[in-house]
Amino acid sequence: MQKTISPVDGSVYLERPLATDEMTENALAKATEAQKKWKKTTVEERADFCLKAVEYFLDHADEIGLELTWQMGRPVRYTANEIRRGFQERAKYMISVAGQALADVEVEEIAGFKRFIRRDPVGVVFVVAPWNYPYLTSVNSVIPAIMAGNAVVLKHAQQTPLCAERYAEAFAYAGLPDGVFQYLHLSHEQVATVIADPRTSYVAFTGSVEGGHAVQKSINERFIVGGLELGGKDPAYVRADANLADAVENLVDGSFFNSGQSCCGIERIYVHEDVYEKFVEEFVALTKTYTLGDPLSTDTTLGPMVRTSAAAFAQKQIDEAVSQGAKALIDTSLFPAHKEGTPYMAPQVLVNVNHTMQVMTEETFAPVVGIMSVKSDQEAIQLMNDSQYGLTASIWTNDIDAALEIGAQVETGTWFMNRCDYLDPALAWTGVKNSGRGVTLSKVGYEALTKAKSFHLKIG
Template sequence: MKDLTINAATAFDLPPAFAGRHLIDGAWVDGPETFERVSPSHDVVVSRSALGGEAESEAAIAAARSAFDAGIWSRISARDRAAVLLKVADLIETNVDRIAVQETLESGKPISQARGEVGGAADLWRYAASLARTSHGDSHNSLGEDMLGVVVKEPIGVVSIITPWNFPFWILSQKLPFALAAGCTVVVKPSEMTPSSTVMMGELLIEAGLPAGVCNIVLGYGQPVGSLMSTHKDVDMVTFTGSTAVGKLITQAASGTLKKVALELGGKNPQVIMPDADLEQAADAVTFGVYFNVGQCCNSSSRIIVHEDIAEAFVARVVALSRQVRFGDPLDDSTQVGAIVTAEHNAKINSYVQDAIKAGAKVEIGGAPLSIDGLGPQFYQPTVVSNVSPDMAIAREEVFGPVLSVLTFKTLDEAITLTNDSDYGLSAGIWSNDIHACLEFSRRAHAGTVWTNTWMDGYPELAFGGVKQSGQGREIGKYGFDEFLEVKSLVMRVGRDSRTPWVTMSA
């Protein structure tokens, strides 16, 4: 531990605990019960939120249904919807620091990354506004002289949005503005571990002029809130980001009403390192990919597949960089890796590492929880594990922490086989100066996103989502926007005399 780079506790004055309330039909609603969130980094209560149940969930769904059916949002012009979304984007940028501090306290992520997440979300809202203005269907003028066909896109209806704790503001902004741009009304349930930034979003929506009932927020737990949002007959679609296990439960729950389900789930994302790659850049990207957001990221590059000729030297580079990554107080602007979200998850991360060691893997650095003076034990050391075989749990399952697994290969075919030997298919990457190798890998990798000579670059224009057990459907981009639309065909006879009667009246 002495050779790690540690940021001790700062003298930052923590704000008072945030008071979170439900937003139902345009009004803030308290409840008879509350629940608390204790900061994983500072071990103090940082939020107290109203605890929602069936009554609040029913009221929120009813408000969304009524608002949609009344057309106060779904039938207004796209120009007017876009104007509200653009106001929200401006308000997000005005409130970055306030939202980011609260998110850091609840999640344990570094404040610099929280600011980037919150501030960057404004671009998602602006892009969604542009899609609202430019959405269109098709016309078919070739069906005969007396027929005209028109294909229109309509909002799917009431959408349940269920978001996770690791990127609570960003992932909400991957869903909410696109649903609103389409004309849908929504009910949102944030994770009980990071509820406050979603409530703050509700404040911005009201200030921007979103009509009452269009966006409703219910705070609480998966049972009963998330369950009711997934099964209720008045909900037309559920969009969920979280674990694959919970995604499967939501799919089962939603099947009773055959509502649409969109899922963004787990990943076990590989980066393939070819011997001709720019190894300095690749090592930096691998280090970023495994430690960003404390490794608690569905896109984390938690396994690398390195050509055996360069594996030893490349791992040494990553280990050297790992020693320089700043772990510690997430309220310190220079901190790059903060706290693990719960003590239970910290123990789970460690169990993966210890099981790998028992199976013959080698820990190159780290491999244990990390206690920091003034902050407590809810941290984990930067960890690189080599001599990993493809059958080990650490190579196959989502560890969701600052832990990198190293596998090796001899040929590109073998690297692609290892890449695809996974239940997941969220993202993958390759580092090589050979464009042919990059293209072959990109085409054959079973993943929703493939990066070449970069990692985790993303843009509002590009759809995001996975294959296999990493999910179904897409978020952001035009394809993500289309998830919230239904297609309707209008078949119109415009000629009156040319149709031959089906029934001929006898004289």
């Protein structure tokens, strides 16, 4: 039995039985057969089903938001917006560009021949989704996979099993043919079994680096590939010419939204020495305005972390950094709900930090950020690149030419100027180094969900 322990109050929010071997076998068999028919539908027909499913999510956004708060702890004032904003935006964009992305690729004409490249669906796509943004991460693969003519089997995190069930309800509401979308509640061992099954054609995984290695190990036994969206230690660089008020407002949000539990959240900030003291002063002042507490209250802006162990891990990084000379600028007594031994953790801002400290090099995934002073663009570039991760990075400046020049040197999947912690569905979502491999979103995101098939026809 799989239990979801709510970080809100430590109660068992729900329980779900794991799939039996027979259920898994039936799901893969059904997906394989359903996909043979589904791939014959037109892109326009697929779009009708998918848009209808999005309609279901929008109609139920408030109740979905409430159950999401109970499952993973994000304040209820924000959870419905995961559906109304990011989920809707990404789903509708990927539906809108499917026709262009999946169209036959024409090549130069040769008399007496017809030649083109067709993008065939890969088959059965296995999506393994995380708990931190359970709809935003899964929609990156689920909707495009179905739009590309594939069948989907979704395995959601143990913390957020209702998200998988909501997808099933949405597609049932849309009238999607039986078997094109299914979900399974699985253990780690069962996930490996599904990946190893020859009917699984592609794996879309979002999660930790450790989890990514496990998925890759299973994939290596077969001639298939997988998309891996893994961890991050995303940096920001504030130049001397930056609009400080704007930089502070957005970087505080980028650091602490969702209790810092975002793969592309801001975890380290480098500030030019000319504006360092003023930036830190304003950053701390804004951080102190957050309200940590019951996420079911609309007054709460910072909810609990997903579990007590996650808060303890982050606190260990803070304590280690302080023991090595870092200074913690937030008095946790300002946040009465903060309590060790619980998931409720106050935000923390650290200065006097350096790259010998784990808090500046290892993923924290918590409402914790370290801020360092730098003397030049080159020092900032060196520090931003001094990481095993490379998901996103941002620069805060009024000089777009400098932003482009610096961005060309920073090792990252996405380079932002004057914004952070956002996915534009028109752009490729990808990481480098230990942040993973592969692409979701944008027209490019359809490439991994299809396989090229060449048609070389001699006429007459």
